[in-house]
Amino acid sequence: MSKANRKPIYFLPIFTLLVLIDLYVGSIGDDVMRHFTKPLILFSLFVYFAINGRRLGKPTYPLMLTALFFSWLGDAFLMYDGISSNYFVAGLLSFLLAHVVYAILFFRKRNMPFSRAFWFVLTLLVLYGAFLFFQIQAGLGALKIPVIFYVAIILLMALAAFGRKGSVPQYSFNLVFWGALFFIASDSILAINKFLIDVPYSHLLIMGTYATAQYLITRGILVQENP
Structure with a gap:
C-alpha cells in the first residue's frame, strides 16, 4: 500500500473521537460546548x-471542498434553528447547495449505460421520498415547497452516487453510495423529529448517521482514482 493510501486512515480515530465528544455534549444538553x-x-x-485530496486536481478537489464548506455552514445555521425559523431555512439552503455540489461531483464519474439496477434504485428513491414527504407534510406549513425541492435534490445526489458504479473502483463506489444513504437517513430522522413526532435519542441518531455519511463520502472521493 502506498504512502498516499495509508495517510487518510490515520484520521479516522481523531474523527471518531470528535464525533463521540459531540454526541456526548449534545446528549447532556450543553449548548455552549456544542458551539465548539x-x-x-x-x-x-x-x-x-x-491535505490529502490535492492530487485529485480540478474540478474534483475544489468541488469537494465546496461541498464540505456548505455542509459546515449548514451545521452552523442549524445550531440556532430554535431561535428563529430563518436559521433553519438558511441551514436547509446550505445543505441544499452542498447536495447540488455533491451531485455534480458524482455525475462527473457516472457510468453512461442506464442499467436495470439504475432504474430500480431510481424507483426506490422516488417511492421513499414520496412516502417521507407525505408523512411529514402536515407539519411543514410554509416550508412545503422548499422541503419538496430539498428532498428531490438529496435523492438526485444519491442517484448520482449510484451512477458511479462501474466507473470508479468498487471500494470508492461502496463508500460514496453508502455515504449518500446515510445522509438520507440522517435528514429523514431530522425531518421526522422536527415535523412529525419526537424521535427517541434523535440527537445521537441524526449526528451519528450524518457524521458517518460525510466521512464515507470524503473517504470514497479520496480513493476514487486508485487502481
Missing part, C-alpha cells in the same frame, strides 16, 4: 480532505 464540538466535525473533514 459540532463545527469541529466538518472542519476536521475539510482539513483532512484539503
Whole structure:
C-alpha cells in the first residue's frame, strides 16, 4: 500500500473521537460546548480532505471542498434553528447547495449505460421520498415547497452516487453510495423529529448517521482514482 493510501486512515480515530465528544455534549444538553464540538466535525473533514485530496486536481478537489464548506455552514445555521425559523431555512439552503455540489461531483464519474439496477434504485428513491414527504407534510406549513425541492435534490445526489458504479473502483463506489444513504437517513430522522413526532435519542441518531455519511463520502472521493 502506498504512502498516499495509508495517510487518510490515520484520521479516522481523531474523527471518531470528535464525533463521540459531540454526541456526548449534545446528549447532556450543553449548548455552549456544542458551539465548539459540532463545527469541529466538518472542519476536521475539510482539513483532512484539503491535505490529502490535492492530487485529485480540478474540478474534483475544489468541488469537494465546496461541498464540505456548505455542509459546515449548514451545521452552523442549524445550531440556532430554535431561535428563529430563518436559521433553519438558511441551514436547509446550505445543505441544499452542498447536495447540488455533491451531485455534480458524482455525475462527473457516472457510468453512461442506464442499467436495470439504475432504474430500480431510481424507483426506490422516488417511492421513499414520496412516502417521507407525505408523512411529514402536515407539519411543514410554509416550508412545503422548499422541503419538496430539498428532498428531490438529496435523492438526485444519491442517484448520482449510484451512477458511479462501474466507473470508479468498487471500494470508492461502496463508500460514496453508502455515504449518500446515510445522509438520507440522517435528514429523514431530522425531518421526522422536527415535523412529525419526537424521535427517541434523535440527537445521537441524526449526528451519528450524518457524521458517518460525510466521512464515507470524503473517504470514497479520496480513493476514487486508485487502481
